[in-house]
Amino acid sequence: MGFACDDANAPALFGARMDALTSFGDAPLHDAAGYGQAAFCKMLLRRGADPMRRRPTEAAGVLANAALYECCLLGRDALCRALCEGYDVAAQVSYKTRGQGHNCFHAACDRGHARCLQAVLAACGASSEGTQAAARALISGADGDGACPIHLAAHSGAAACVRLLLDFDACLFRLRMNASHQTPLYLACA
Numbered sequence: 001m002g003f004a005c006d007d008a009n010a011p012a013l014f015g016a017r018m019d020a021l022t023s024f025g026d027a028p029l030h031d032a033a034g035y036g037q038a039a040f041c042k043m044l045l046r047r048g049a050d051p052m053r054r055r056p057t058e059a060a061g062v063l064a065n066a067a068l069y070e071c072c073l074l075g076r077d078a079l080c081r082a083l084c085e086g087y088d089v090a091a092q093v094s095y096k097t098r099g100q101g102h103n104c105f106h107a108a109c110d111r112g113h114a115r116c117l118q119a120v121l122a123a124c125g126a127s128s129e130g131t132q133a134a135a136r137a138l139i140s141g142a143d144g145d146g147a148c149p150i151h152l153a154a155h156s157g158a159a160a161c162v163r164l165l166l167d168f169d170a171c172l173f174r175l176r177m178n179a180s181h182q183t184p185l186y187l188a189c190a
Contacts, residue, residue, distance in 0.1 A: 019053050029045070029053070034074065036076055069103065073107040073111060077116045084123030084124075089123045101140075103149075125168075138169060139172070141177070148175050149165065151182070151187055154187040162184065
C-alpha cells in the first residue's frame, strides 16, 4: 500500500502522515471509520487528522466524502460521536457530497440510522453554532429533486429518524420537495 501526501507539514503519528492517502484514495481516518475503529479514530483526531479531508474523485470507485458523512452512511454511531467531539461539528454537518449535494443528515436518514442521527443532533445542540448549522443542513435539499433529510427518512420508513428530526425542529414536516412538491407525510404514506 503506497502512501502519498502533498503537505510536508501534515501531522504525523509514528513517522507516518495522518492525512496521507493510499493508492486507493483512503486516509487513515477513513479506513478506521470504515472498519468501526472508534478508539483509533479518536487517537487520530487528537493527533490532528482532518475529518473534512476529501478523497480524490479521480480514483475509480472512490467517493469524495468526509468522515462524518461516511459514518452516518454506514451506521457507525460511536464513530459519529467521536468525530463530533473531536472536530468542529458545525463544519462537518455543513459538508455536502459533490455528486448529490447530500450532507450527513441525508445519509443517516436515507439508511435509517437513528442512533447516528441522534449522536450528531446531540452534538449540534451543545452549541449555538452547531444548532444553527444543523438547522441549515436539515432544510438543505439535495441537488436535483430537492429532498431534505426528513423526506428521505419518511420515504425509507425510518420512523425513529423522523421523530428525532421533528423533536429538533417541529416545522420540518411542512417542507416540500422542490421538484415534486411532496411533503414528508405524503412520502411516508406512499
